[in-house]
Amino acid sequence: MTLFAESVHRYWRALFVGRTIYRDDKLSIVINPQLEDDEGVTILHTVSDMHTAVALLPEAAQSLGAIGIPGEAGALTEARLREGLVEIGIVMHGADNLYYLPNAARDAWLAEPEPDDVRRLRANDASLFAAFESRASEQDLEAAQVGIDDWAVFGVVGEDSRLLSAASIYPWDGAALADVGVLTLASARGNGYATRVLRTVGRHAMTNRHELQYRSQLDNPASIALAQAAGLELFGRWEVPSPDSQE
Template identity: 45%
Template structure:
């Protein structure tokens, strides 16, 4: 599937977060096509990460120990293929990539001027029975993939005849002013715009509280990527982290 990035300007908070993540440590090489850096404080689950910006540049970061193991100081990599070959030779496979979507500054302005539809509202603890019925009507796979929970930082839902048919939840991500979201629509109600309206409503709520909405989905999740675009988000890039099966 081809996902086309809009020519957009993202929030300085978003740019700053990813800039610090990938270029905030010891920069080993940097060009318009490829940057490689080390960060001493990466946790084990993210000891190697790649970010392919929608504009084209590939950014890589790893721990200093892995930089030595990959000989990145002694033998700089010329391109992405060389970097991935080094990772493969070192038995450091990457997990399947996630698309990262954010609202552009221009699209946020339009979003904040909207009025939330009457069929969409924020969910509270008092909605536990409705939410339990919603979960009971969804498959285990859908529940695992979406990770929508009533006790998350913010939860919104769409209703049809008082039945909860779509829900999205958010939680602060990586200790930043970024709110990562999940969304799930019950199968009989998909393709009717419910998820798009819920995503926009919960995103508006996050922005009101000073958080930047973030939407992630794996590359092979065509429907989820399409939802992000229909909700007005723009592609920021593709993010990969080291696989849990990678060698220590």
């Protein structure tokens, strides 16, 4: 029995299908020519088995092979692999924590009554949303990635008719996953708004045959705390090359 929805496991398994060039208990490397160019090195560390899976485009594998990685004998460490990536000019972007709803919590989420202070935002709420954005910092806006034009948007509207917290989702990479962004105004934090709006948008995703995907940088404790408070569990850590990386 899987801990998370099968669609979660199926999406991530598909990235690591290909010709295996290295495998041990802690590390595996495959060549997958179907990877997108900007994800030509994809690394996933799953917490359930503490295994790090690496998928490479053929060009990246060839460059690593030219410096003797993975090699023909002896164990390859993840540290050595990462050193090799730097040697061939590939710098990995900061990892994202990947959180999903565990199967054991699904029924409780779906049965939970809708909060009175959370509602779906529509196109005619554009001015409300714009005013909300104007009260948030540029840093918070960049980190949250919440948009009124996303697939579905939900928000908490206060007694003064101002938006205090919002969450939006959009389909992820053509899969049955809904990536989510959450933003709460600094002045409104500590009231549970983000947790309620996150759980509400998660129910919307599930009732529309998608699984909620929550990503957080490893060095963002507030974001990690929100995922945990909402009942999501850590699936793994995902890395791709920095946009400025050159092979």
